Amino acid sequence: xxxxxxxxxxxxxxxxxxxxxxxxxxxxxxxxxxxxxxxxxxxxxxxxxxxxxxxxxxxxxxxxxxxxxxxxxxxxxxxxxxxxxxxxxxxxxxxxxxxxxxxxxxxxxxxxxxxxxxxxxxxxxxxxxxxxxxxxxxxxxxxxxxxxxxxxxxxxxxxxxxxxxxxxxxxxxxxxxxxxxxxxxxxxxxxxxxxxxxxxxxxxxxxxxxxxxxxxxxxxxxxxxxxxxxxxxxxxxxxxxxxxxxxxxxxxxxxxxxxxxxxxxxxxxxxxxxxxxxxxxxxxxxxxxxxxxxxxxxxxxxxxxxxxxxxxxxxxxxxxxxxxxxxxxxxxxxxxxxxxxxxxxxxxxxxxxxxxxxxxxxxxxxxxxxxxxxxxxxxxxxxxxxxxxxxxxxxxxxxxxxxxxxxxxxxxxxxxxxxxxxxxxxxxxxxxxxxx
Amino acid sequence: xxxxxxxxxxxxxxxxxxxxxxxxxxxxxxxxxxxxxxxxxxxxxxxxxxxxxxxxxxxxxxxxxxxxxxxxxxxxxxxxxxxxxxxxxxxxxxxxxxxxxxxxxxxxxxxxxxxxxxxxxxxxxxxxxxxxxxxxxxxxxxxxxxxxxxxxxxxxxxxxxxxxxxxxxxxxxxxxxxxxxxxxxxxxxxxxxxxxxxxxxx
Numbered sequence: 001x002x003x004x005x006x007x008x009x010x011x012x013x014x015x016x017x018x019x020x021x022x023x024x025x026x027x028x029x030x031x032x033x034x035x036x037x038x039x040x041x042x043x044x045x046x047x048x049x050x051x052x053x054x055x056x057x058x059x060x061x062x063x064x065x066x067x068x069x070x071x072x073x074x075x076x077x078x079x080x081x082x083x084x085x086x087x088x089x090x091x092x093x094x095x096x097x098x099x100x101x102x103x104x105x106x107x108x109x110x111x112x113x114x115x116x117x118x119x120x121x122x123x124x125x126x127x128x129x130x131x132x133x134x135x136x137x138x139x140x141x142x143x144x145x146x147x148x149x150x151x152x153x154x155x156x157x158x159x160x161x162x163x164x165x166x167x168x169x170x171x172x173x174x175x176x177x178x179x180x181x182x183x184x185x186x187x188x189x190x191x192x193x194x195x196x197x198x199x200x201x202x203x204x205x206x207x208x209x210x211x212x213x214x215x216x217x218x219x220x221x222x223x224x225x226x227x228x229x230x231x232x233x234x235x236x237x238x239x240x241x242x243x244x245x246x247x248x249x250x251x252x253x254x255x256x257x258x259x260x261x262x263x264x265x266x267x268x269x270x271x272x273x274x275x276x277x278x279x280x281x282x283x284x285x286x287x288x289x290x291x292x293x294x295x296x297x298x299x300x301x302x303x304x305x306x307x308x309x310x311x312x313x314x315x316x317x318x319x320x321x322x323x324x325x326x327x328x329x330x331x332x333x334x335x336x337x338x339x340x341x342x343x344x345x346x347x348x349x350x351x352x353x354x355x356x357x358x359x360x361x362x363x364x365x366x367x368x369x370x371x372x373x374x375x376x377x378x379x380x381x382x383x384x385x386x387x388x389x390x391x392x393x394x395x396x397x398x399x400x401x402x403x404x405x406x407x408x409x410x411x412x413x414x415x416x417x418x419x420x421x422x423x424x425x426x427x428x429x430x431x432x433x434x435x436x
Numbered sequence: 437x438x439x440x441x442x443x444x445x446x447x448x449x450x451x452x453x454x455x456x457x458x459x460x461x462x463x464x465x466x467x468x469x470x471x472x473x474x475x476x477x478x479x480x481x482x483x484x485x486x487x488x489x490x491x492x493x494x495x496x497x498x499x500x501x502x503x504x505x506x507x508x509x510x511x512x513x514x515x516x517x518x519x520x521x522x523x524x525x526x527x528x529x530x531x532x533x534x535x536x537x538x539x540x541x542x543x544x545x546x547x548x549x550x551x552x553x554x555x556x557x558x559x560x561x562x563x564x565x566x567x568x569x570x571x572x573x574x575x576x577x578x579x580x581x582x583x584x585x586x587x588x589x590x591x592x593x594x595x596x597x598x599x600x601x602x603x604x605x606x607x608x609x610x611x612x613x614x615x616x617x618x619x620x621x622x623x624x625x626x627x628x629x630x631x632x633x634x635x636x637x638x
Contacts, residue, residue: 184518186613207515207613209577225515229608230581252581266582271589271607273582294582310579316538317579338538340576354576359620361576383576428577 029164032071033414040076040105043085049115056113059153062194066157066171071415097132105129122152138163150194170388174432176211176220181424188222210253213432215260246282264298299342308342332370347391354383365411376413386431395429513634514614530633540586563638567591569609572625584609591631
């Protein structure tokens, strides 16, 4: 019941925003997991140079996938479309709104693509079918190299979500993860929402753990055993140069501060792990925990003043929050005897973590003070939650389909979607910041 | 505890490895293995005498290798073995110490294993050993890395307390990254919660 009320508030906000801007999509959009808002995504019309309509079709495919992953939409089957994408018009005056309405479409996406050499220009429009008009706020024009076409589709999906839900979508982003796709050893991989399989970033051929994005989205921290013991490394994107951060200290994990000026790292000192604030060269600025128990997995609050971490100081692993100045340690997790892997929502209002329940782990989402904790997964073992840049979705690893794969869910767990497949073990996903 | 460990060794036998003689107790089986190890390692020891291999370098695996069981190289760190496509080693010249769930406390059975390991370390006074901490799958990746480090440290502290020089012992944690077995049951979890000792050089 509470869920519905919340969603109605969102709808009201979206409608107010839309009305105040002079246009509206008619109808109500419910939350992720409802999969109820009917939308038709038509391949882009070839305005010039799109041989075989390859790019126009690809754009529609990527956009449709994003909209499906969001959990808000019911995508109409292209086989039922009444207009030929390549011969019909792409402006409101040319569109058969009555026909689209009879197919059940509330919204329609149409547009055109122009290809010249390596350059691509996409013009895409969102139409309100019952209102028989286009929606300027979610209609876009993009120009760039051919390889950027999937990102143009992601930006379009993000803009459509922003218009309809009041919150920009998260799909123009990437997920770093650890995988054994290349044999028994592990490397860091990168997945975007237009890819069926992640591509390998590192060439460690060793064990790697705990990838984390730099706030600019152009670097990924990870821990590797390449020099026998665990050290912290960073790979630059897209160049892929790898540098070690810090000296020879054994480092279990690291996380950049939101302003990108410092890091929190977990160092192991001969069997005792503690959390330190270090500078970008790995020089210690402050020791933050000094306890015989396990302290691990620091996760910054977006305000850069506090962080969450996991500690066994009370006899079992639990989630704590403390100040980066070293003060105010507060226990956050109140139930369960095994809570780890905290992740702080980019909006600052929520924490997610993994809790042990039954035979495996489940993802918990709670207020930043630990209140209103709810479990959002229930099948298989689900670990290492990481927030989307919009604070609405999370990724995590799950064994619900056999081996460990990457899944995404909204923060209420209403929509759950599988992102990677295959025989490889995919673990430790980290959702990037927005790419621009 | 010893009964359980025997049962495990029996299962190794069934996979075609050298069986321990029926009725031979742990102790004598142990001595026999040590003798064999020393015999096989002797020729290698000369080569490694001047400069012991650093942990993780190819030589580290090679020095521990030699306890050939039907051609399968024994020894080597769990990670080096994994790079060579081999499963991690269970026991070895030095026995594995096992732990309770989410614990790094050495129990009575662990002290028995360590008593035998200390005997070997005393008679092989130049041997350096890396203690690998491992965890079962029922913890998260980063927590298990810290837990494995605690386990390795607990074993190191115990050995040092019994007179083994600290500079002969290094520690590393593999968390749940390099399990011996992959089943989700009590027997497999118990096997994976361990500190495994790798002989680096003598």
